[in-house]
Amino acid sequence: MIETLIRVGTTYVPVRDVDHSARWYREKLGATISYCDHEKAILNLADQSFFLVRSLEGETSNFTDFKGNKRFSLTFEVDGMEVLTTLHAKFKQEGVQTGTIENRGHPGRNFVFYDPDGNIFDVWSILSPTYKALRKEAVLETER
Structure with missing residues (x-):
């Protein structure tokens, strides 16, 4: 093992x-x-x-990178751009401090948001293939 x-x-x-x-x-x-x-x-x-x-x-759970930028330590994944943009709009509507949707030079898009204590979290539009497969398997299992 x-x-x-x-x-x-x-x-x-x-x-x-x-x-x-x-x-x-x-x-x-x-x-x-x-x-x-x-x-x-x-x-x-x-x-x-x-x-x-x-x-x-x-x-906070944040840290400062070598260029002096405040960074997040956690990225949440969502399943696609439509979900990302819908969630971004919902957060903004509910008054959650939210950054703009960004193209960071890799597949998908991201945005950051902040909790009331200033902890920064990231959201990415790409759901990992392994997790996506596990979710699909779980749905199939509950349908049986």
Whole structure:
């Protein structure tokens, strides 16, 4: 057996107000809250667990690249340009701070959005072929 990492199971996101952030993730991103107290919230989003962890003022999951640009550490995938543009419009309509749809010189398009604590997330219009196949298989399984 080859030992290898299979998937990312949990992402930790620093926030100032756990309850406020958990509600925002539920209302804006469609997350399901499975646990919440004053120190952390556990959310189910995009087939993964997100822990919103109460952190010090100014903490984010962002980093600065060598050119001095503030960068995201996580990219969500959607299935195609139509879904990307619809989601982008929905976020803007709901008041989510959202960047423009960009061509970054690779297949597909991207945009960034920000949570209330300034954590930056990316969205890409290309759903990975492996995940797409798994989703198709799961749909077929439920239809049986």
